[in-house]
Amino acid sequence: MKHAYVFPGQGSQFPGMGKNLYDSNPKAKELFEKANEILGFRISDVMFTGTEEDLKQTKVTQPAVFLHSVIAFLCAEPAAKPDMVAGHSLGEFSALVANGTLTFEDALRLVFIRATAMQKACELQPSTMAAVLALDDAKVEEICAAVSAETGEVVVAANYNCPGQLVISGSVKGIEVACERMKAAGAKRALVLPVGGAFHSPLMSPAKEELKAAIDKTTFSVPTCPVYQNVVAKAVNDPAEIKQNLIDQLTGAVRWTQSVQAMVADGATTFTEVGPGKVLQGLVVKIQKDAVVNGIN
Template identity: 45%
Template sequence: MALANTAFVFPGQGSQKVGMLAAAHAEYAAVRDTFTEASEALGYDMWDLIQNGEQEALNLTATTQPVLLTSSVALWRAWLEQGGEGPAVMAGHSLGEFSALVCAGALGFADAVRLVRQRGEFMQTAVPVGEGAMAAIIGLDDQAIVDICADIAGRGEGEVAAVNFNSPGQVVIAGHTGSVDVAIAALKEAGAKRAMPLPVSAPFHTVLMKPAGERLAEAMAQISIQAPSVPVIHNVHCQAENDPERIRELLVQQIYSPVQWTGCVQAMVERGVGEVVECGPGKVLSGLNRRIDKSLNSHSLEEPEALQATLAALAGAA
């Protein structure tokens, strides 16, 4: 039985940190088994990398993507192992959409973990390290950000665009490093409260990712996709899809299209969602979701105590 008013959401890049999930790994066999499965699929010890590697290595997108997908799937499996019920709807932020589709049964886990490593490689090689950047813009009207970036890109010196609509007043821009720097200065001058570079290694969700999208389409042609058992709201258009071929198309489009996270959360609220569980490391999405709709109750699963508290809270809310 699904939890009728509950959504599970899955984080994207930026939630990774050395040492994450240590307590969950010690506590839950499902977490340990999931990391073992991922390590076998990729041919290296992922758990050792997370616990003992360097943060700089973890931040490289070809590493970050399989690590975060594995972390989210591990916590989902731990949730089920502990008797948790499935939600009424799912969504994931960028990479997290792949995590959501694995947990909804649309993608096989081993296929997905290999696929997102390729996705990361394609995204990284589309723009050499150092030539692309992303920055979070806080406290400025969304349309003003779109317009200022379009003006800078229109000068022909480099691409920059609004690419993640994370919550009202929080938008991420991306593009060529020089143009992002120019945009940061212009957006501060226009009244942004904060404009800060993000610890990512490529300008995701811009037209600069089109070559990565073409390569991802080729890789995805080899992957089986099923209709999801739980509706998954997609970043590109804030709707759920059942047709596997349409899901395949959207996952390719997503790589070079803006992430409409505000719209995704609003779509979940329109479905009657009041409880949102962040299934992955950190609480980035919980913070965004509260800014999008203050009526939402947020829960997390990263720590065993939090997972048990969420089980109890949702049993009471059902």
């Protein structure tokens, strides 16, 4: 009976996020102020009083979700003691603070570099993502491959969120064609998402070099418990492997379904989501019906 801690990614943000933490906990206040200093702007003000629109910019969203998650984890009472950790996309950086691989400060710097590099990559080519519901994973992959081969556009399976829920990523034209075909193949829905780019696809390649350079300069410690990383969907303890998987994650798929299945196979019975929202709690239950789920936010 092991306890897994999981951390959400982009899309979980909401206006006012983290304010209760800041107001009620001196340690949280100190960490938010340290973050403002590291980033060179008052991200806490954007989180507490900004609009939904303000929070949507990738370079704000990613550090905001990271801060909410990590500060909630570090201020948890009684102290959180994970047997294993995982994070959805950006949430992987939060997970790496939770298991001692990265310091709070180093992880925040990496998240900001990643977010800025991804935003730049998004601006290079019009690209987007779409959610495909109630279609077999293999069928989704097959259609993506066919559309890419026939049109020369980029279309890939990007987020394996839970059985029957997969997000595809690619060029605007490629995604449009793929969505039509997904519906024709029997998908309940194939819905273009309001995102600014094709995350977890080859179109994020321009961001890779910048992130790699920053990761190479950062100290990664041996973790206190394994992290189940998105691109490999299995337990990883080796700092060099963790680094490489983080770099590969920018252009690789988020294998969330497979990661949760691997955690369950390795003994996880309870999953605690730490951070804004309850998205991962919902996904975990869809992947493993009898898992005990709860949240710290």
